Amino acid sequence: MPSYDYEKDPAAIYRQSFSIVRSEAELSHLPDGLKPVAVRLIHACGMTDLPQDLAWSEDILSAAQDAFARAAPVFCDVEMVVHGVIRSRLPTDCDVVCTLNDPAVPTLAKELGTTRSAAAVELWRDRLEGAIVAVGNAPTALFHLLEMIAAGGPKPALVLGFPVGFVGAAESKEALISNPFKVPFLAVRGRRGGSAMAAAAVNALAAGLPEET
Amino acid sequence: MPSYDYEKDPAAIYRQSFSIVRSEAELSHLPDGLKPVAVRLIHACGMTDLPQDLAWSEDILSAAQDAFARAAPVFCDVEMVVHGVIRSRLPTDCDVVCTLNDPAVPTLAKELGTTRSAAAVELWRDRLEGAIVAVGNAPTALFHLLEMIAAGGPKPALVLGFPVGFVGAAESKEALISNPFKVPFLAVRGRRGGSAMAAAAVNALAAGLPEET
Numbered sequence: 108m109p110s111y112d113y114e115k116d117p118a119a120i121y122r123q124s125f126s127i128v129r130s131e132a133e134l135s136h137l138p139d140g141l142k143p144v145a146v147r148l149i150h151a152c153g154m155t156d157l158p159q160d161l162a163w164s165e166d167i168l169s170a171a172q173d174a175f176a177r178a179a180p181v182f183c184d185v186e187m188v189v190h191g192v193i194r195s196r197l198p199t200d201c202d203v204v205c206t207l208n209d210p211a212v213p214t215l216a217k218e219l220g221t222t223r224s225a226a227a228v229e230l231w232r233d234r235l236e237g238a239i240v241a242v243g244n245a246p247t248a249l250f251h252l253l254e255m256i257a258a259g260g261p262k263p264a265l266v267l268g269f270p271v272g273f274v275g276a277a278e279s280k281e282a283l284i285s286n287p288f289k290v291p292f293l294a295v296r297g298r299r300g301g302s303a304m305a306a307a308a309v310n311a312l313a314a315g316l317p318e319e320t
Numbered sequence: 321m322p323s324y325d326y327e328k329d330p331a332a333i334y335r336q337s338f339s340i341v342r343s344e345a346e347l348s349h350l351p352d353g354l355k356p357v358a359v360r361l362i363h364a365c366g367m368t369d370l371p372q373d374l375a376w377s378e379d380i381l382s383a384a385q386d387a388f389a390r391a392a393p394v395f396c397d398v399e400m401v402v403h404g405v406i407r408s409r410l411p412t413d414c415d416v417v418c419t420l421n422d423p424a425v426p427t428l429a430k431e432l433g434t435t436r437s438a439a440a441v442e443l444w445r446d447r448l449e450g451a452i453v454a455v456g457n458a459p460t461a462l463f464h465l466l467e468m469i470a471a472g473g474p475k476p477a478l479v480l481g482f483p484v485g486f487v488g489a490a491e492s493k494e495a496l497i498s499n500p501f502k503v504p505f506l507a508v509r510g511r512r513g514g515s516a517m518a519a520a521a522v523n524a525l526a527a528g529l530p531e532e533t
Contacts, residue, residue, distance in 0.1 A: 108500070109466075109499075111495060113488045113491065114460075114487055115434040120460075120487045124485055124487050127487070150486070151484070153511030153513060185403070186404045187516065189403075190399040190400045190402075191400050221328040221329050230476075234430065247326065247327075250360050255323060257321045257323075257324075260396065271364070274336045275326045275329055275333070278326065279326070279480070282322070287324075289401050293482070298367070300366060300403075302516060303400065303484070303516065
């Protein structure tokens with residue numbers, strides 16, 4: 108029978124992980140405040156070359172600090188992002204919300220002629236002004252959000268753009284990066300992304316890195 | 321104001337995505353039955369080079385077919401995997417279970433001197449024989465599972481190994497790949513992995529690709 112030798116101490120695992128990331132990743136082009144966020148994103152995906160694809164607005168850190176201090180709600184496009192957010196790191200009265208499975212969504216999607224993910228964004232309207240948005244899956248959710256803002260709708264405090272995949276993902280993130288509405292953002296360019304990165308961005312912006320705070 | 325031009329039809333998005341993946345990815349080294357699984361995994365992470373890191377046992381497809389036909393439970397290491405599994409694609413009476421947030425886990429982790437993720441695997445014991453296991457985050461969960469099997473514990477029908485990161489992830493998956501217990505497996509070698517891939521593996525093995533079944 109084999110025997111397995113591996114690290115079982117959670118604090119040591121975090122420490123070693125972040126140490127490996129720091130020794131391998133090129134972070135020098137990032138503002139100091141974004142370096143721990145990048146480390147956390149790399150930790151979530153296992154890829155040290157991720158920072159080369161990061162894009163951000165200069166006001167992203169102050170926008171996040173202000174929004175979390177206000178206990179602004181966090182709107183997520185999919186339940187996977189909700190379940191990747193570490194509640195204990197957020198202000199206690201901060202809601203983390205996904206409306207994708209709201210019973211109104213399928214009908215709304217048909218009416219609007221779009222995806223369920225995009226229709227679900229419509230249900231954020233009442234609390235979207237000043238909110239935190241984390242998109243970890245659906246390009247159509249990010250595009251729809253930008254369309255709502257372009258039409259004069261409520262403006263979130265910041266948008267974390269991590270749609271993943273081959274149809275619209277890169278394009279939706281470029282649209283966010285070049286948004287003329289001055290919405291603060293952090294995004295990963297290209298096809299990579301996903302719920303784990305979106306949740307990691309929320310966790311890191313809310314409270315930095317575990318074992319270091 | 322910008323205007324956004326993007327695909328809003330879910331079926332067309334799937335179709336175009338899978339078409340891009342097929343045109344770019346090298347799949348020829350995979351058994352035919354695993355090709356749609358690989359396409360789904362690539363779709364989940366946006367990386368067409370993923371198949372070069374896939375490892376599998378020859379019996380993985382038959383094991384999965386049999387387990388889903390029995391409506392075997394699906395044990396997941398984290399809630400993110402649970403929420404990535406598309407319930408409508410599984411047999412209706414198939415449970416998808418994560419025990420990580422069970423109130424017994426923190427104490428058990430201290431008693432066992434291991435992580436919460438590993439301790440949570442202990443709570444699978446009663447229904448683990450013949451079950452489907454999907455690990456999308458924690459190397460310690462996968463190691464602990466292999467230790468339980470090595471000690472004569474219940475044997476799952478198959479293990480989908482997608483721990484991600486820098487400490488133990490690659491090693492835990494190599495331990496799965498070289499497991500002497502003849503547990504059928506599918507895994508991605510190296511640091512890459514994650515909940516989205518683990519859930520995609522479950523979805524694809526349960527029911528192939530959407531828009532093609």
